[in-house]
Amino acid sequence: MSLAHDARVPVRPATAVQRSRLRGWPDIDNPAAWAVAAILLIMPLIANGFFLIEIFATTLILGTMALSLMFLAGYGGMVSLMQLTIAGFSAYMVAVFGVSGNANISLGWPWWLAVPMALALATIFGTLGGALAVRTEGIYTIMITLAIGAAFYYFTNQNWAIFNGHTGINTVATPHFWGVNWRADIPFYYIVLAVAALCYFAVDYISRAPFGLALQGVRDNPRRMAALGFNVNAHRVAAYVFASFVAALAGVLQVWNYRQISPGSVSVGACIDILIIAVVGGITRPIGPFIGALIFVLLRTFALDFLVKLGLDGNRFRLLIGLGFLAIVFWSSDGVIGLWQSWRRRQRSGAASSSGRRGRESGQGSSQGSNHG
Amino acid sequence: MDSVAQRLSVVGAGAALELRGVTRLFGALAALTDITITVRPGERRAVLGSNGAGKTTLFNCITGDFPPSSGTIRFFGEDVTHFPPYERIRRGLRRTYQISALFPGLTVQDNVYLACRGVSRGRFSFLRPGQNDALMHAAENLVQAVHLSGVKDQRVAELAHGQQRQLEIALALAGAPRFVLFDEPAAGLSPTERAELIEILTSLPAHIGYIIIEHDMDVALRVVESVTMMHNGRIFKEGRPQEIESDPEVQELYLGGGHE
Numbered sequence: 145m146s147l148a149h150d151a152r153v154p155v156r157p158a159t160a161v162q163r164s165r166l167r168g169w170p171d172i173d174n175p176a177a178w179a180v181a182a183i184l185l186i187m188p189l190i191a192n193g194f195f196l197i198e199i200f201a202t203t204l205i206l207g208t209m210a211l212s213l214m215f216l217a218g219y220g221g222m223v224s225l226m227q228l229t230i231a232g233f234s235a236y237m238v239a240v241f242g243v244s245g246n247a248n249i250s251l252g253w254p255w256w257l258a259v260p261m262a263l264a265l266a267t268i269f270g271t272l273g274g275a276l277a278v279r280t281e282g283i284y285t286i287m288i289t290l291a292i293g294a295a296f297y298y299f300t301n302q303n304w305a306i307f308n309g310h311t312g313i314n315t316v317a318t319p320h321f322w323g324v325n326w327r328a329d330i331p332f333y334y335i336v337l338a339v340a341a342l343c344y345f346a347v348d349y350i351s352r353a354p355f356g357l358a359l360q361g362v363r364d365n366p367r368r369m370a371a372l373g374f375n376v377n378a379h380r381v382a383a384y385v386f387a388s389f390v391a392a393l394a395g396v397l398q399v400w401n402y403r404q405i406s407p408g409s410v411s412v413g414a415c416i417d418i419l420i421i422a423v424v425g426g427i428t429r430p431i432g433p434f435i436g437a438l439i440f441v442l443l444r445t446f447a448l449d450f451l452v453k454l455g456l457d458g459n460r461f462r463l464l465i466g467l468g469f470l471a472i473v474f475w476s477s478d479g480v481i482g483l484w485q486s487w488r489r490r491q492r493s494g495a496a497s498s499s500g501r502r503g504r505e506s507g508q509g510s511s512q513g514s515n516h517g
Numbered sequence: 518m519d520s521v522a523q524r525l526s527v528v529g530a531g532a533a534l535e536l537r538g539v540t541r542l543f544g545a546l547a548a549l550t551d552i553t554i555t556v557r558p559g560e561r562r563a564v565l566g567s568n569g570a571g572k573t574t575l576f577n578c579i580t581g582d583f584p585p586s587s588g589t590i591r592f593f594g595e596d597v598t599h600f601p602p603y604e605r606i607r608r609g610l611r612r613t614y615q616i617s618a619l620f621p622g623l624t625v626q627d628n629v630y631l632a633c634r635g636v637s638r639g640r641f642s643f644l645r646p647g648q649n650d651a652l653m654h655a656a657e658n659l660v661q662a663v664h665l666s667g668v669k670d671q672r673v674a675e676l677a678h679g680q681q682r683q684l685e686i687a688l689a690l691a692g693a694p695r696f697v698l699f700d701e702p703a704a705g706l707s708p709t710e711r712a713e714l715i716e717i718l719t720s721l722p723a724h725i726g727y728i729i730i731e732h733d734m735d736v737a738l739r740v741v742e743s744v745t746m747m748h749n750g751r752i753f754k755e756g757r758p759q760e761i762e763s764d765p766e767v768q769e770l771y772l773g774g775g776h777e
Contacts, residue, residue, distance in 0.1 A: 373635030
């Protein structure tokens with residue numbers, strides 16, 4: 145009797161603060177989030193053109209692609225390896241419908257027609273792929289989406305009428321209006337930041353809306369969701385529609401960033417990079433993919449110099465990424481976010497008991513010792 | 518046995534649930550053979566039988582988790598034999614699971630909210646529920662009805678077993694249920710929790726009928742007005758609780774003659 149009674153005693157009483165945090169924006173009372181937002185906004189004052197575009201804009205674009213995977217995998221339990229393919233399809237469509245150096249392929253539409261067309265077609269493309277993939281679970285979803293990605297890569301390589309084979313489409317025009325060249329470093333950075341922020345907040349918002357909650361229900365227990373009145377497959381396809389649109393937006397930014405698109409940008413390796421970015425960052429929260437993308441871009445950009453300094457082949461930067469990937473997956477099932485959260489937890493429990501802290505210090509000492517060895 | 522079935526089928530013109538010759542095969546194994554049951558609206562019935570008698574398979578056929586291999590299922594007169602589960606649920610059918618089938622990553626409140634949302638419109642809504650959202654209030658009331666208000670913001674993975682069983686029932690009572698299938702709701706509950714379960718079941722509105730699978734005869738026979746005994750995938754006997762309890766064949770088969 146006492147056991148049954150104890151079971152009903154709330155372990156952690158719900159406070160009004162907790163409730164508002166659950167229903168409201170998670171970051172509104174977080175000073176660190178405000179600091180990051182402020183730094184991102186004044187970035188052009190701090191960083192030169194190289195950092196602005198090659199590091200931060202590229203991070204935000206890759207992060208947005210990985211965000212679409214995070215939405216599917218983290219909330220829906222569907223690991224899709226074709227998110228980069230959808231982005232690449234969108235990028236190709238911008239080049240095909242818009243203006244480029246290949247006048248015999250590009251239709252020469254203005255960007256404000258070509259971009260909605262590209263977004264619509266890429267979203268349809270991703271939705272069709274998703275409609276195939278949702279009939280499967282787990283590893284078979286991965287295989288189907290990987291097959292779609294690989295098929296698209298080889299198709300672009302071999303098709304000359306639309307995709308211009310292995311050379312791809314070059315000198316893609318970027319928007320100029322209101323007297324501004326929107327591909328100049330600073331305007332482009334702000335476009336990328338705006339789109340990435342929009343996608344981030346949309347994913348965050350939807351995660352607490354009926355659609356997002358139901359998607360998490362589908363992830364946890366699809367059979368029960370059907371027994372609650374939900375059409376599980378329709379819900380999964382709808383998740384692909386949204387994720388495809390997010391990936392398509394990133395694809396438009398990508399083709400504007402590099403001003404060209406070729407099969408190399410949609411290779412199977414690049415598809416897997418998106419998975420690595422999302423998993424390294426963490427797929428339980430929408431900030432994870434952006435953290436993963438920053439790590440990936442920093443490694444890709446600077447690992448070369450670093451390796452050369454160590455007397456190694458600079459092209460082995462992927463080895464570093466792979467080792468980092470292994471380490472993170474080994475120590476944290478939830479990427480960098482998971483590492484950070486468990487570190488915070490230990491910090492808190494360490495502050496609570498000095499014996500815990502002593503234990504950690506001795507642990508640090510031994511790890512330093514092994515470093516010296 | 519026939520007299521009871523016939524009597525109920527006559528009374529059950531406009532039956533809540535009507536199964537005709539339902540058979541379910543798993544390969545060569547017949548989990549259900551030629552099941553014919555009629556349940557009136559508001560009727561409360563127990564399905565008894567040893568393990569492997571086909572009780573849970575019967576539930577799975579009624580909800581559409583597994584479609585029957587042959588036979589027809591009517592729900593309030595409508596032929597739902599080939600409907601997917603969610604279409605049956607939207608028509609007022611509900612079920613609970615023998616092993617709790619919850620959403621461990623979500624809070625108690627969100628679990629119940631999903632159940633309320635599943636049987637109403639706006640399942641695909643991209644808008645967060647506001648402070649005065651009707652379904653959010655319905656979910657809160659339901660959480661309270663199963664005594665889980667104190668833990669409503671906790672993730673389900675953190676709940677005790679008894680609390681998960683209560684949540685399991687709450688999910689089945691969302692919206693406007695017309696008929697509920699309870700699959701061993703008392704499994705693993707303490708005596709106190711069993712008493713609460715009986716209270717929840719007996720205080721359901723009279724128009725909500727249910728079928729309950731329950732091994733605990735003290736629970737089962739106190740909350741039903743009719744009993745169906747199953748054995749090896751067939752209906753073995755039907756009758757009122759007292760008849761079944763005192764039936765020598767049933768005692769031999771199911772109770773081992775040892776029940777007081």
